[in-house]
Amino acid sequence: MISFLARRIFAALPVMFLVALIAFSLLYFAPGDPAAVIAGDMAQPADIAAIRETIGLNQPFHVRLGIFLWNTFRGDLGISIFSHKPVTALIAQRLEPTLSLAVLTIIISIAVAVPLGTLAAWRARGLIDRIAMAIGILGFSVPVFVIAYLMIWFLSVKLAWFPVQGYTPLATNWSGWFYNLILPALSLSTVYIALITRITRASVIEVLSQDYIRTARSKGLSEHVVLLRHALRNAAVPIATIVGIGVALLMGGVVVTETVFAIPGLGRLLVDAILQRDYPVIQGVLILLSAIYVAVNLLVDISYAIFDPRIRN
Amino acid sequence: MVETVLSVRNLEVAFLSGHGRSQVVNGISFDVNPGETLAIVGESGSGKSVTSLAITRLLDARSSEVKGQILLNGRDLTVLPEREMRKVRGGEIGMIFQEPMTSLNPVLPVGKQLSETLVLHRKMSVSEARAETVRLFDRVSIPAAATRLDDFPHQFSGGMRQRVMIAMALACRPKLLIADEPTTALDVTIQAEILQLLRQLQAEEQMSILFITHDMGVVAEIAHRTLVMFRGNLVEHGDTVDIFHEPKNNYTRTLLAAVPRLGSMTGTSEPAHFVLPFQDQQPLPPQKAETSSTRKPTTEKAPTVLEVRDLVTRFDINNGFMGRLGGRVHAVENISFNLKAGETLSVVGESGCGKSTTGRSIMRLEHPLSGEIVVDGQDLMKCSAAELRKARTKMQMIFQDPYASLNPRIRIGDAIAEPMLLHGMTNRRESKDRVAQLLREVGLLPDMMRRFPHEFSGGQRQRISIARALAVRPKLIIADEAVSALDVSVKAQVVNLMLDLQKGMNLSYLFISHDMAVVERISHRVAVMYLGEIVEIGPRASIFGNPMHPYTKRLLSAVPVPEPRERGKRPAPPIRELPSPIRPPNYIAPKREYREVSAGHICQEWDRSEWAQ
Numbered sequence: 001m002i003s004f005l006a007r008r009i010f011a012a013l014p015v016m017f018l019v020a021l022i023a024f025s026l027l028y029f030a031p032g033d034p035a036a037v038i039a040g041d042m043a044q045p046a047d048i049a050a051i052r053e054t055i056g057l058n059q060p061f062h063v064r065l066g067i068f069l070w071n072t073f074r075g076d077l078g079i080s081i082f083s084h085k086p087v088t089a090l091i092a093q094r095l096e097p098t099l100s101l102a103v104l105t106i107i108i109s110i111a112v113a114v115p116l117g118t119l120a121a122w123r124a125r126g127l128i129d130r131i132a133m134a135i136g137i138l139g140f141s142v143p144v145f146v147i148a149y150l151m152i153w154f155l156s157v158k159l160a161w162f163p164v165q166g167y168t169p170l171a172t173n174w175s176g177w178f179y180n181l182i183l184p185a186l187s188l189s190t191v192y193i194a195l196i197t198r199i200t201r202a203s204v205i206e207v208l209s210q211d212y213i214r215t216a217r218s219k220g221l222s223e224h225v226v227l228l229r230h231a232l233r234n235a236a237v238p239i240a241t242i243v244g245i246g247v248a249l250l251m252g253g254v255v256v257t258e259t260v261f262a263i264p265g266l267g268r269l270l271v272d273a274i275l276q277r278d279y280p281v282i283q284g285v286l287i288l289l290s291a292i293y294v295a296v297n298l299l300v301d302i303s304y305a306i307f308d309p310r311i312r313n
Numbered sequence: 314m315v316e317t318v319l320s321v322r323n324l325e326v327a328f329l330s331g332h333g334r335s336q337v338v339n340g341i342s343f344d345v346n347p348g349e350t351l352a353i354v355g356e357s358g359s360g361k362s363v364t365s366l367a368i369t370r371l372l373d374a375r376s377s378e379v380k381g382q383i384l385l386n387g388r389d390l391t392v393l394p395e396r397e398m399r400k401v402r403g404g405e406i407g408m409i410f411q412e413p414m415t416s417l418n419p420v421l422p423v424g425k426q427l428s429e430t431l432v433l434h435r436k437m438s439v440s441e442a443r444a445e446t447v448r449l450f451d452r453v454s455i456p457a458a459a460t461r462l463d464d465f466p467h468q469f470s471g472g473m474r475q476r477v478m479i480a481m482a483l484a485c486r487p488k489l490l491i492a493d494e495p496t497t498a499l500d501v502t503i504q505a506e507i508l509q510l511l512r513q514l515q516a517e518e519q520m521s522i523l524f525i526t527h528d529m530g531v532v533a534e535i536a537h538r539t540l541v542m543f544r545g546n547l548v549e550h551g552d553t554v555d556i557f558h559e560p561k562n563n564y565t566r567t568l569l570a571a572v573p574r575l576g577s578m579t580g581t582s583e584p585a586h587f588v589l590p591f592q593d594q595q596p597l598p599p600q601k602a603e604t605s606s607t608r609k610p611t612t613e614k615a616p617t618v619l620e621v622r623d624l625v626t627r628f629d630i631n632n633g634f635m636g637r638l639g640g641r642v643h644a645v646e647n648i649s650f651n652l653k654a655g656e657t658l659s660v661v662g663e664s665g666c667g668k669s670t671t672g673r674s675i676m677r678l679e680h681p682l683s684g685e686i687v688v689d690g691q692d693l694m695k696c697s698a699a700e701l702r703k704a705r706t707k708m709q710m711i712f713q714d715p716y717a718s719l720n721p722r723i724r725i726g727d728a729i730a731e732p733m734l735l736h737g738m739t740n741r742r743e744s745k746d747r748v749a750q751l752l753r754e755v756g757l758l759p760d761m762m763r764r765f766p767h768e769f770s771g772g773q774r775q776r777i778s779i780a781r782a783l784a785v786r787p788k789l790i791i792a793d794e795a796v797s798a799l800d801v802s803v804k805a806q807v808v809n810l811m812l813d814l815q816k817g818m819n820l821s822y823l824f825i826s827h828d829m830a831v832v833e834r835i836s837h838r839v840a841v842m843y844l845g846e847i848v849e850i851g852p853r854a855s856i857f858g859n860p861m862h863p864y865t866k867r868l869l870s871a872v873p874v875p876e877p878r879e880r881g882k883r884p885a886p887p888i889r890e891l892p893s894p895i896r897p898p899n900y901i902a903p904k905r906e907y908r909e910v911s912a913g914h915i916c917q918e919w920d921r922s923e924w925a926q
Binding site: 210211212214215216217218219220221222225229230233234307308309310 | 369371399400401402403404407408410412415416417418419420421429430433434465467478481
């Protein structure tokens with residue numbers, strides 16, 4: 001198990017290197033002179049040359065790449081062109097809201113989808129199955145922002161149960177944090193509930209047709225033991241895969257949801273940075289998101305090994 | 314009067330689907346007495362497995378309909394509430410299934426899979442259950458039982474997994490054990506061990522066994538009474554000895570005639586047809602029994618079609634750190650043989666011995682490490698890709714699974730024509746006539762060429778595979794377990810067809826099989842493989858009549874004898890785990906010595922300490 005972990009972590013390193021390389025090339029090959037952008041509209045050529053010298057733009061490609069990689073490794077992602085603040089500081093401010101939203105969304109999705117999908121598979125073509133599949137189609141076909149606005153209109157404006165928008169940091173007040181996040185997380189989770197329910201159902205149906213399930217029943221085990229102890233763990237690998245993909249997709253979905261609910265998260269930082277051509281910020285967010293993807297993939301791989309002893313070797 | 318353990322009355326089972334209702338068991342009745350083994354025999358579709366699942370109510374109630382009475386010690390199981398029925402399953406009735414590879418849950422430790430039954434039915438605590446599990450593993454002779462509880466099923470061999478299944482089924486001392494084809498997926502030597510174990514446990518526990526099988530040899534080995542099923546009906550029922558010696562029903566007679574019997578070929582050297590009293594509707598070519606012992610062997614002066622010299626095929630296992638070489642599977646190790654025109658050489662051995670890899674290496678579907686493969690004078694190991702493609706018209710392969718080896722979306726006529734068109738041997742228009750002719754040759758009708766594979770039975774599909782192989786007029790056919798998946802009566806017909814085709818076209822067969830009785834019937838010569846090496850090779854009569862190598866002897870003695878009067882007369886084979894052919898990367902294969910036993914019969918010298926028993 002430990003050698004499995006070591007191998008997986010080791011394999012993630014070249015991926016991160018490649019991501020850093022692409023992020024660096026993005027700035028290197030982007031049109032326009034970063035020094036000119038930093039210097040501003042009124043700058044003299046001498047000023048621009050001085051800036052070029054100070055931030056090392058005159059160095060050859062490989063030297064600049066080396067410096068960039070070393071700085072990234074140390075956790076220094078550069079200075080925002082627009083706000084002149086360190087990129088790491090900008091990201092740090094925005095990380096908590098986004099992670100909070102993403103984690104809450106995934107927790108809601110799994111908590112609803114896995115039991116629902118399992119029940120639907122157990123009584124395939126029965127009533128629960130039909131309801132689950134109806135929810136699935138609805139979750140897939142209605143866009144996130146429609147669900148979000150419908151929930152705001154009904155639950156926040158009409159019934160006034162939840163705040164309309166905004167964000168309360170976890171450190172300030174955890175119940176406020178939760179109240180602010182629950183609607184965005186719910187609306188964001190609909191599509192993942194649909195996705196994970198479908199995969200869970202298909203995976204459990206497949207497992208339930210296996211010989212070892214017949215063996216488990218022939219031992220006189222009750223249906224819930226058959227489902228929970230024997231079936232679900234065997235069905236877990238495809239479910240973990242789709243949850244991993246879900247987390248990756250979630251980062252894209254977060255942008256829309258953060259906009260609708262006015263949450264100051266990474267999504268909005270990224271959108272603003274792209275509109276302002278703030279390359280160091282784009283680079284920084286790109287590297288961070290990639291690191292999150294790689295970490296999620298690593299977690300998914302590790303979960304495979306936990307669920308299925310045959311993968312450990 | 315003895316009280317029966319299980320009494321089934323007018324059992325009817327029907328499956329319900331969107332297309333309506335189809336009856337699969339038509340009102341059968343039988344009893345199982347205490348301490349007795351009742352075998353239910355039948356071919357696929359006979360309803361034998363459905364019967365066993367109906368008894369334990371494991372059929373899905375939403376898609377099946379069960380009528381009749383099933384009395385277990387006088388209690389009718391069909392009307393029992395589900396809660397009570399769960400106590401019966403695993404508590405009063407234990408079950409073992411066919412596939413030990415898939416019948417155990419792959420993600421749970423075996424010890425836990427057994428002890429959960431003990432906790433459930435015998436109300437043991439977890440630690441008591443663990444201790445009892447060790448005892449049960451010991452009873453079914455799992456070596457080092459106490460250390461293996463936390464291992465997972467994939468860490469056990471097939472035979473050991475079936476022992477785990479048996480231990481599990483016996484955990485609560487059931488009165489009735491239902492064994493559904495428990496040895497079908499196992500090698501013969503393992504099958505013999507498992508049958509021996511079941512007999513011994515039955516005697517100790519005074520347990521009744523309902524044994525479901527398609528194999529008459531196994532029936533003769535284990536059953537006191539036998540029940541023959543055909544398409545959902547009970548066609549004959551009686552004492553096993555009577556069924557074997559005075560079968561009353563025509564179907565039973567056909568079934569028994571089709572059973573390959575080891576030793577039935579003594580005194581002959583040529584292959585022989587099965588003599589079948591009743592043919593099905595297949596327009597088979599005319600055939601008659603060969604009385605060939607007086608004829609001269611056909612192959613003595615024939616040209617050599619295939620010559621294999623020092624063939625080695627190994628597979629790397631890259632499980633080391635960062636995918637480095639962790640070991641090698643020595644699948645085929647230094648084997649040599651030749652095959653003449655019109656001759657059949659059978660390659661026998663147990664799973665993992667390298668017999669299939671040998672066939673695939675000759676076809677160059679694998680990449681052999683070294684050696685020569687000379688087909689019709691051409692060394693395939695020195696061929697370019699284009700030459701190899703051309704050479705493949707001289708040799709064709711037939712595979713085991715007739716369901717998986719035909720593409721379900723291609724009409725069978727097109728499937729048969731494909732190799733001819735690929736090699737430019739005919740054009741599209743002419744290929745029709747050739748396909749029609751091929752279909753007639755394998756006993757099918759030319760009109761069938763427009764149909765898809767799912768419209769055919771298993772035996773018909775294997776005929777189609779044979780037609781496809783014959784399409785390019787090969788000299789050599791490599792048949793990899795080509796009849797192993799077929800029902801006995803169909804198997805006999807396909808073997809007869811292969812013999813007819815061989816005679817008509819002077820074909821050479823490399824017949825890869827684990828089934829010694831079929832091999833005895835079909836072969837001129839036999840090669841026995843063990844751990845990637847040929848340990849003994851020679852004329853069929855000599856190998857079967859005078860086996861020299863201890864492994865050959867062991868293999869032959871493990872074949873079930875379809876003669877119930879012989880039961881228990883042969884000594885039980887000692888338990889022996891097949892060693893692994895996986896070796897460390899620095900392993901050097903030992904040099905082997907061979908000696909000639911008689912003309913053409915060559916045997917490898919063996920390590921006496923390894924084979925001492």
